[in-house]
Amino acid sequence: xxxxxxxxxxxxxxxxxxxxxxxxxxxxxxxxxxxxxxxxxxxxxxxxxxxxxxxxxxxxxxxxxxxxxxxxxxxxxxxxxxxxxxxxxxxxxxxxxxxxxxxxxxxxxxxxxxxxxxxxxxxxxxxxxxxxxxxxxxxxxxxxxxxxxxxxxxxxxxxxxxxxxxxxxxxxxxxxxxxxxxxxxxxxxxxxxxxxxxxxxxxxxxxxxxxxxxxxxxxxxxxxxxxxxxxxxxxxxxxxxxxxxxxxxxxxxxxxxxxxxxxxxxxxxxxxxxxxxxxxxxxxxxxxxxxxxxxxxxxxxxxxxxxxxxxxxxxxxxxxxxxxxxxxxxxxxxxxxxxxxxxxxxxxxxxxxxxxxxxxxxxxxxxxxxxxxxxxxxxxxxxxxxxxxxxxxxxxxxxxxxxx
Amino acid sequence: xxxxxxxxxxxxxxxxxxxxxxxxxxxxxxxxxxxxxxxxxxxxxxxxxxxxxxxxxxxxxxxxxxxxxxxxxxxxxxxxxxxxxxxxxxxxxxxxxxxxxxxxxxxxxxxxxxxxxxxxxxxxxxxxxxxxxxxxxxxxxxxxxxxxxx
Numbered sequence: 001x002x003x004x005x006x007x008x009x010x011x012x013x014x015x016x017x018x019x020x021x022x023x024x025x026x027x028x029x030x031x032x033x034x035x036x037x038x039x040x041x042x043x044x045x046x047x048x049x050x051x052x053x054x055x056x057x058x059x060x061x062x063x064x065x066x067x068x069x070x071x072x073x074x075x076x077x078x079x080x081x082x083x084x085x086x087x088x089x090x091x092x093x094x095x096x097x098x099x100x101x102x103x104x105x106x107x108x109x110x111x112x113x114x115x116x117x118x119x120x121x122x123x124x125x126x127x128x129x130x131x132x133x134x135x136x137x138x139x140x141x142x143x144x145x146x147x148x149x150x151x152x153x154x155x156x157x158x159x160x161x162x163x164x165x166x167x168x169x170x171x172x173x174x175x176x177x178x179x180x181x182x183x184x185x186x187x188x189x190x191x192x193x194x195x196x197x198x199x200x201x202x203x204x205x206x207x208x209x210x211x212x213x214x215x216x217x218x219x220x221x222x223x224x225x226x227x228x229x230x231x232x233x234x235x236x237x238x239x240x241x242x243x244x245x246x247x248x249x250x251x252x253x254x255x256x257x258x259x260x261x262x263x264x265x266x267x268x269x270x271x272x273x274x275x276x277x278x279x280x281x282x283x284x285x286x287x288x289x290x291x292x293x294x295x296x297x298x299x300x301x302x303x304x305x306x307x308x309x310x311x312x313x314x315x316x317x318x319x320x321x322x323x324x325x326x327x328x329x330x331x332x333x334x335x336x337x338x339x340x341x342x343x344x345x346x347x348x349x350x351x352x353x354x355x356x357x358x359x360x361x362x363x364x365x366x367x368x369x370x371x372x373x374x375x376x377x378x379x380x381x382x383x384x385x386x387x388x389x390x391x392x393x394x395x396x397x398x399x400x401x402x403x404x
Numbered sequence: 405x406x407x408x409x410x411x412x413x414x415x416x417x418x419x420x421x422x423x424x425x426x427x428x429x430x431x432x433x434x435x436x437x438x439x440x441x442x443x444x445x446x447x448x449x450x451x452x453x454x455x456x457x458x459x460x461x462x463x464x465x466x467x468x469x470x471x472x473x474x475x476x477x478x479x480x481x482x483x484x485x486x487x488x489x490x491x492x493x494x495x496x497x498x499x500x501x502x503x504x505x506x507x508x509x510x511x512x513x514x515x516x517x518x519x520x521x522x523x524x525x526x527x528x529x530x531x532x533x534x535x536x537x538x539x540x541x542x543x544x545x546x547x548x549x550x551x552x553x554x
Contacts, residue, residue, distance in 0.1 A: 150426065153417035
């Protein structure tokens with residue numbers, strides 16, 4: 001007994017996407033409310049129908065939203081641990097809440113306003129910032145500076161970009177991945193983005209511009225990094241039974257998995273002790289196995305992949321880890337055009353975090369739903385099955401398979 | 405502000421914030437030795453020190469001095485200063501080193517790689533751990549890049 005096809009996404013709501021800081025004077029909470037109300041309306045539902053929150057990366061406080069919007073009764077309020085890795089998995093959490101009878105109509109939402117929190121920022125000062133944020137107990141809480149910080153804070157490695165550079169360098173060493181491969185990821189996604197009115201990046205990107213861009217942290221340059229942006233996206237999930245009678249065609253949750261190998265652990269943020277076998281990966285391999293197993297399909301059955309792309313090389317590593325190409329061959333796979341529209345596995349057809357907007361993964365969920373409703377701007381013809389991923393980051397990372 | 409040397413990351417953390425479990429590392433560090441806790445039951449090194457051995461759940465460790473050399477497992481060259489104090493420091497190389505005498509994964513150290521141009525760093529290069537004193541009780545490990553063949 002699994003969650004397969006028991007529930008469906010029935011509504012998507014979103015604010016406009018803003019460059020960092022441009023969503024002011026709205027607050028993160030107001031942005032979230034707009035997305036939640038939009039998603040309910042999209043489904044033909046109202047706030048009176050909402051009874052659950054399935055969250056990740058500490059997006060909103062259901063207590064605050066519940067009182068602010070007058071939710072009649074909250075019956076489920078849970079979050080996956082850690083950060084953006086839980087994005088796709090929050091849909092599975094919603095499905096689990098509904099399938100187990102705890103709630104009927106559950107929202108997953110992300111809201112982000114980077115004028116307040118710059119996620120890519122440094123841990124300048126006494127090992128604070130990034131490392132502090134990710135240490136257990138928050139920014140050192142009541143227990144003070146954890147002793148492990150003495151081993152990290154003076155290393156010169158301070159930011160997510162540095163961390164993913166380390167993974168990428170190792171991937172290049174082991175498999176021969178090149179900067180040109182990364183460039184193809186960025187350029188492909190830009191081509192998709194410039195056709196979308198929602199996208200923050202509106203100009204094409206050429207190979208020359210990519211190689212002329214400033215290096216931030218070798219081997220990653222400016223265009224390998226996600227943008228910083230503001231906005232909110234919400235998805236409403238309900239039972240397959242109830243979904244039949246709503247305004248939009250249901251997008252069924254075929255399978256969802258989150259987690260990863262225990263020794264992936266906090267991985268790229270503070271740990272770097274993963275076994276050699278999967279150090280240079282996205283950490284998604286065990287999640288991929290489980291999500292395909294639950295859905296009863298294979299990578300060849302997937303029509304469109306929406307892969308979490310805080311950094312371009314992680315698209316390559318996820319293409320490998322989800323089995324769209326053999327391990328180590330993700331770079332050439334992208335460079336040969338396999339992720340373009342009409343090719344083997346169109347990937348990040350909305351432009352992704354790199355070129356559309358960065359709302360910690362939820363723009364990918366929105367695009368998957370648009371693809372499966374057949375209304376995407378860069379529509380994959382006849383798309384029936386979509387993969388959405390969250391992370392890669394510390395555990396859990398997650399993947400969800402959706403079908404129309 | 406103190407003058408900075410390009411490529412050498414100035415210490416942000418001024419003390420080790422050690423507890424009983426990690427103190428032996430810093431005691432050895434200020435004496436210039438690389439020491440690591442080895443599981444008494446299965447011989448696995450666990451560094452930074454933790455309460456359990458991830459291989460066998462052993463909780464008894466003995467500190468063992470290591471040769472103080474290692475191999476670059478992966479690295480990055482940081483070119484964008486993440487705070488103003490690093491403006492005169494970039495570009496610098498930092499990375500992850502597997503220490504000789506250990507099993508590698510589970511006992512890797514992170515740190516600044518010095519002693520060569522950042523562009524000359526490669527995965528697999530040999531390094532020697534050098535401790536840069538911050539105080540009487542805290543010295544931070546840096547990896548001195550060793551010429552090929554040394």
